[in-house]
Amino acid sequence: MTPISRGFRGRHPEPGAGKLPPGQxxxxxxxxxxxxxxxxxxxxxxxxxxxxxxxxARWSWAEFEALPHEAITTDIxxxxxxxxxxxxxxxxxxxxxxxxxxxxxxQPAPFALALSDGGYSTNVPLADLTNGQAWIAVAYDxxxxxxxxxxxxxxxxxxxxxxxxxxxxxxxxxxxxxxxxFWERLGYHNYGDPWREQRYAGDP
Ligand SMILES: Nc1nc2c(c(=O)[nH]1)N[C@H]1C(S)=C(S)[C@@H](COP(=O)(O)O)O[C@H]1N2
Ligand SMILES: [Mo]
Numbered sequence: 001m002t003p004i005s006r007g008f009r010g011r012h013p014e015p016g017a018g019k020l021p022p023g024q025x026x027x028x029x030x031x032x033x034x035x036x037x038x039x040x041x042x043x044x045x046x047x048x049x050x051x052x053x054x055x056x057a058r059w060s061w062a063e064f065e066a067l068p069h070e071a072i073t074t075d076i077x078x079x080x081x082x083x084x085x086x087x088x089x090x091x092x093x094x095x096x097x098x099x100x101x102x103x104x105x106x107q108p109a110p111f112a113l114a115l116s117d118g119g120y121s122t123n124v125p126l127a128d129l130t131n132g133q134a135w136i137a138v139a140y141d142x143x144x145x146x147x148x149x150x151x152x153x154x155x156x157x158x159x160x161x162x163x164x165x166x167x168x169x170x171x172x173x174x175x176x177x178x179x180x181x182f183w184e185r186l187g188y189h190n191y192g193d194p195w196r197e198q199r200y201a202g203d204p
Contacts, residue, residue: 021194027082032148039117039168050101052174057104068096074158077194091137094129109174114155114166122166122181161192
């Protein structure tokens with residue numbers, strides 16, 4: 001029989017305990033971090049493109065809104081060390097996007113590069129975007145996603161540092177080889193797991 005350590009039962013963790021990755025602090029604000037000016041693409045000219053192996057699928061805003069959406073509550077972790085708990089979003093799961101793309105002949109490839117209005121990009125293995133781990137978010141806290149936070153649509157990959165969650169995302173490019181994005185080329189970690197504190201290239 002496995003002994004139960006004295007005092008274990010009935011003890012409750014502090015609120016938020018175990019939710020803070022190493023080196024992070026909790027904030028209740030929602031800081032804005034943008035490497036350039038905020039683009040304001042009108043919904044009428046907005047589209048989302050999924051590309052792989054020379055094929056692409058493209059959705060207008062209305063078509064994108066017709067894809068399945070999901071509500072998400074998640075913690076987020078910025079490499080500048082703030083974490084925010086329990087953020088609420090709504091968006092299209094990447095799983096649903098891939099399913100809709102497959103109908104149009106776009107087949108998965110192992111690496112993804114997200115491309116945004118304004119030239120930002122970030123790379124994520126496709127395996128980190130599937131199985132309910134990532135979304136194209138279009139709403140935050142019950143309203144349309146504000147432009148400064150990436151509206152009309154941003155990638156949301158909350159289990160990686162928040163720089164992977166590309167704001168103003170317009171294309172997901174699936175590739176046979178990894179292709180580093182904006183911060184990854186400038187010395188940030190290629191993968192960016194906050195629990196392993198993978199901030200910079202060279203971090204284990
Ligand atoms: N297009 C774009 N996406 C981006 C960025 C950016 O500069 N441009 N900054 C990244 C970084 S470093 C972080 S921490 C988050 C910040 O998102 P927020 O401004 O909504 O907090 O967006 C990420 N996505
Ligand atoms: Mo960040």
